[in-house]
Amino acid sequence: MAIDPERTFKPINIAVLTVSDTRTPADDTSGDILAERVKAAGHKLAARAIVRDDASLLAGKLNDWIDDPAIDAVVSTGGTGLTGRDVTPEALDRLKAGGNVRDIPGFGELFRMISYRSIGTSTVQSRACAVVARGTYIFALPGSNGAVKDGWDWILAEQLDSRNRPCNFVELMPRLREK
Structure with a gap:
């Protein structure tokens, strides 16, 4: 990370969402890692919540948070695999139907490149992805602790730091709702 010491750190408001049919607040280790x-x-x-693997419920929670001016970004964990219950990318597709949603394809591509170093070719099973929806960033990470650490430590920590150069997501925030 290229931190510019001349720039001021600008904290943002981040919500953490765990997508799971089995996790509870007591055993949501990947959500704990993200929150920490x-x-x-x-x-x-x-904000922090756990939502079942249900695209409608997930899209509803995301829409609520997108409409909340106190939330700048959402980082989710879980629901990005290939099974029938993994529906996080499909929930993000539902947001697109409402308009003013843009994919951030480089996020998933970079995540899989980083993940390859840890888990090899198994990374092809990840559908990690990101969008900016009506001015709010949404980053969807896999549910494993290792994936959450890789996604935060190697991508989000830098891109959500306003001092990161040559560019970062934070400096774009005032312009995300432009038409």
Whole structure:
């Protein structure tokens, strides 16, 4: 990361969403890892929830958070695999139907490149992805602790730091709702 010491860190409000039929607040280790990293980086943990692997429920929660001006970004964990219950990318597709949603294809591509170093070719089973929806970033990571660490430590920690050069997601935030 190329931190520019001349720039000021700007904390943002981040919500953490765990997508799972089996996790509870007591055993949501990947959600715990994300929440801890969000706060350790100096950002505000604006909200946290667990939602079942159901595209309608997930899209509903995401729409609520997108419409909340106190949330700048959502980082989800889970639901990005290939099984029938993995529906996080499909929930993001539902958001697209409402308009003003743009894919961030480089996020998933970079995540899989980084993940390849840890798990080899098994990374092809990941559908990690990201969008910016009506001015709110949404990053969908796999549900494993290792995937969450890789996604935060190697991508999001840098891109959600306003001091990161040559560019970062934070500096684009004032312009995300432009038409």
